[in-house]
Amino acid sequence: MNEARSIPTLDDVAKSAGVSTATVSRCLNFPDRVAKRTRDRVNGAIDKLGYVPNFGARAMAAKRTFTIGAIIPTMENAIFARGLQAFQEELHERGYTLLVSSSAYQPQIEQEQIRALVARGADGLLLIGYDRDPSVYAYLERQNIPVLVAWAFSKQDPQTAIGFDNCASMTRLAQKVLDLGHRRIGVISGMNKGNDRAQQRLQGIKDAIASNGLPAESLNIIETTYEIESGAVAFDQVMDVDAVPTAVMCGNDVLAVGALQRARERGLRVPDDVSITGFDDIELARIVTPTLTTVHVPHREMGRKAAVALVEMVENGGAGASLELQSSLRIRESLGPAK
């Protein structure tokens, strides 16, 4: 009766249709180079057997996979979600499949993921931020895998990037805070190690302080992980000092939301008792009470343009052109004048 039915191969299709494997392959890849009659016969066999090409074999023989890999620091909050969604949509339109991994903000895991993706034949990679071991870039170059850096932009670094200037953006926001009369500012930054976005944002605040001729001591800086609860804990730390800050600037919206929550728990009114700011302008920023003053980042645009650029790099082998996008301030309820 039935053989132990294993999954059909191109060979099976060829036999069933009474043609050579080459013809079947051509049917799949260049239908117009095959006579209509033959093609119909082959397609019939394909349907009958439920044949699906083996991707690994195809990739090995053709040296292309139409797969793009992306490694983001986290899926747990929405920071990268929107941009990535746009990235995927654009890729899909161009016939590419996106595979995503998350590194939990750990360089070690990111490296593993990069290797995993490259080994699986990714034609190109999207990475968040510049800051990683040079050996990683060396490896990627040796493997000839185009890499696009996103969510950051700097003239210093050699990698092709599509992003925005984290430092300058934060400086603008900090200037606004200073303009409102705040002179003692708590800063809740993300972990700086291996995260240039966090570094740049922090630097942006320092720059504003310096260019306004204020002392570095105006700032009380805490570094913590990007979680709501961490933001809450850090808020306590930043407030439990002698010179209580009148404003707390956070490294992103997630931290800011944590701070906002803790402020409420402590019975503080925002912004009357203390102002709080975020960064990224994720959906959350407009949902919390009070709504959050933050830096708006054009996530979807960044995702789309990154897709276009990366595909272009993959297909034409060039280094691709970097592109700087503009962020903008979103002044909302959580920021007010210093009391």
Add this chain to the structure above:
Amino acid sequence: MNEARSIPTLDDVAKSAGVSTATVSRCLNFPDRVAKRTRDRVNGAIDKLGYVPNFGARAMAAKRTFTIGAIIPTMENAIFARGLQAFQEELHERGYTLLVSSSAYQPQIEQEQIRALVARGADGLLLIGYDRDPSVYAYLERQNIPVLVAWAFSKQDPQTAIGFDNCASMTRLAQKVLDLGHRRIGVISGMNKGNDRAQQRLQGIKDAIASNGLPAESLNIIETTYEIESGAVAFDQVMDVDAVPTAVMCGNDVLAVGALQRARERGLRVPDDVSITGFDDIELARIVTPTLTTVHVPHREMGRKAAVALVEMVENGGAGASLELQSSLRIRESLGPAK
């Protein structure tokens, strides 16, 4: 001088180390079956050349990839993030890599993603919910790919699943709402088509109504997409009727947050003027004001157990055992007695 340097293969390593390809392969896969001296020589060559195994070739020859694929309806909000993170962590511990795709709630795209992942050699698949074309399951069975359904559990369906009873969970919440005296209830459901979770949750509310001997007209049901803004729009629709509801039950927390927001914009106090409930208990539920009454789902536990179960299915080829987890109510500020 330098040849156009292409990426090194196992063969290059073998030559460079002066051994056969078999020995190199063994070095990689079963180091203890190779003499220490030889092994060192081979590893030296590997480092020198910067060799990395070609995944496609390896998969093709070994028929294993140690890759698990997951397709979730969306990355845009945090519904699946936490569970998936746990899923990934557990997989990582067991030596598997997770590749994620999102289908944007579109069955068509989900099918493509499934094929893409299978073609790329995924050893197993995690899918959300049961409801999909039978041909998909047939295809997966033919390809011999173990599939685990998550985020849902039903005794009816044949697929192995790790999840919870969406219907019964929602019934419990609805009962609570009824107990508080609500008799006119607005329902903001997710789109039911191709989404058994949405269907089950809606059914859960209907069941509660029926078992309390109340007329079906107590309910005013709106179907919409799972976005905050959709929740807001639907809230308007559900409130702009003659018999204004005293409670609005939402298909998930995202919709509920939208409703909450719009309620505030309309000047309604929650829960004094209207109660609002959600489902999932994502982080957001505790952050909004007022905090959201919802159904807590053990996301992390579900993720971990799903990983264990799926790996077991992949490695032992069995159908695996389904597992029902328990949800629980989280009564918070947004639910109060009917006025």
Add this chain to the structure above:
DNA sequence: ATTCGTACTGTAAGCGCTTACATTGATTCC
């Protein structure tokens, strides 16, 4: 009728890896 060109199709050589099986020495045992 011969010669080409054209349009299809087939042949077979890889792509980079794993693994069953064969081979080779060295060691052990009686």
Add this chain to the structure above:
DNA sequence: GGAATCAATGTAAGCGCTTACAGTACGAAT
């Protein structure tokens, strides 16, 4: 001392696909 055993390594046959190259048949041009 020779047979048996064993650890280490090599040989080579695929895995499923693509593609350069080589036919083959047939109508058109000469």
